[in-house]
Amino acid sequence: MRYALISDIHANQPALEAVLASIGRQADVAAIYHLGDLVGYAPWPNETVKLIQELAIPGVAGNYDSTVGTDYKHCGCRYEDPLQEELSHASYSWTRRHISPETKAFLAGLPFRIDLLPNGGHAGGPRVVLVHASPTLNTLYWTEDRDDDFCLKMAQLAGAKRGDTIAFGHTHIPWHREVGGIHFVNTGSVGRPKDGDWRAGYVVLEVGSGGVQVEYVRVEYAITRTVSAILRSDLPDAFAEFLRLGGRMPSDADVSPT
């Protein structure tokens, strides 16, 4: 069974469209799931949610979705410095002011977790657990440098066993590791990568008799559309530059074409 997993779209409609087109060219993808953070930082929250709804793509609640959906005081994002904190608050308040009641209701109704059983629920076999950030909280940053014990603790909390997979996003930096026969897959981000590569990212996860295969795909998209829409909007201009640099300093980034 092959699944396409898309996470952290963050209202970047051109990136989502490019990823969906790329998935359409993949062979034998049985289903697409999103791992949350549909909105925030870019100017198309309603359009992004509408597209997800129209295509009936199931998925889980990211921290941005659940905080916007429940009128929480902030987005549950981590800030490294006062400037980041200010920008984060600007994005959150912009998003809350611009989402429709329908979008808000949809975000509030997203489930925390989805389990996939590729062999069917009537038979034993591997399980794929989909969450936004971790099995306990959708705000926890599960980065690649977490040690094996942390991964195994998360697996235990999720009820995952040898042969299972836990897939998540949230950090916007893709990684895959196997610990104790359990696969931990961070899918990276469709609409706001932070690994120095501006292109939209997603994962094709294959679960079958040969075990678990993880394919990372990066897709060029019409980033100039997103950049100019951000600059035209009253979102902070810094969000446009962030996308062009893939969330890194210029010296450490594969910068997008202008």
Ligand SMILES: [Fe+2]
């Ligand atoms: Fe995110």
